[in-house]
Amino acid sequence: xxxxxxxxxxxxxxxAPKRFKTSSAFRFIKWVIFIYSFIFISSYxxxxxxxxxxxxxxxxxxxxxxxxxxxxxxxTIILPLTLLLKKLGNNxxxxxxxxxxxxxxxxxxxFVIIVTSLHxxxxxxxxxxxxxxxxYLIAYFFFGFLLALFLLGIIYLKDRIKHEKSIN
Numbered sequence: 001x002x003x004x005x006x007x008x009x010x011x012x013x014x015x016a017p018k019r020f021k022t023s024s025a026f027r028f029i030k031w032v033i034f035i036y037s038f039i040f041i042s043s044y045x046x047x048x049x050x051x052x053x054x055x056x057x058x059x060x061x062x063x064x065x066x067x068x069x070x071x072x073x074x075x076t077i078i079l080p081l082t083l084l085l086k087k088l089g090n091n092x093x094x095x096x097x098x099x100x101x102x103x104x105x106x107x108x109x110x111f112v113i114i115v116t117s118l119h120x121x122x123x124x125x126x127x128x129x130x131x132x133x134x135x136y137l138i139a140y141f142f143f144g145f146l147l148a149l150f151l152l153g154i155i156y157l158k159d160r161i162k163h164e165k166s167i168n
Contacts, residue, residue, distance in 0.1 A: 002099045005029065010092050024160065026092055028153045030083050033098060037080035044077070060116050068112050075105025 006029060013022045051057060060069045079101050083089040 002029065002033070003096060003103060006092065006096045006099050010096065013092070021157070021161065021164075022092075023090075024157060025153075026090075026095060028157070029099075030089050030095060032149065032153075033080050033095075033102065034083055036102070037077060040076050044073075056116070060112055063116065064119070065112060065116055068108050068115070072105050072108035072112055075101040075108065079105075 006026075009022045009025050009029075012020055048057065060066075079098055083095070083098060088094050
């Protein structure tokens with residue numbers, strides 16, 4: 001979804017330069033990506049500290065699928081942090097690249113979890129891949145939180161545009 005929003009904003013900026021305040025939207029998207037990356041880093045650190053299966057994480061980082069694990073970490077942790085650099089963070093095409101890499105990093109995360117679990121059978125119940133109710137509840141509230149942030153951003157941009165029109 002995020003790459004589509006960025007492509008739309010780049011297209012609007014290209015078709016109608018200086019007509020819309022796309023720089024504010026790009027800044028907002030940049031900070032959403034940064035916050036998402038911070039949440040991923042936090043969950044990764046907590047998972048490393050409190051995981052009772054340290055051998056599974058070590059196998060993912062050093063085992064036969066090490067390349068997918070490091071692509072996942074690069075795409076979801078390291079690359080989004082480069083948006084803090086002013087020159088890179090203000091470039092919409094770099095923002096698009098980061099959004100695509102985050103998307104591919106998330107797919108690599110699923111790949112790493114599923115393939116390495118099936119490769120050495122680290123699943124708790126054998127081949128039972130169903131999520132618990134608690135995991136569904138967390139996903140439900142996380143998506144609701146992201147939707148709320150998105151709606152707050154839209155309201156903020158609308159109010160800012162209204163304020164700028166009242167000044168002129």
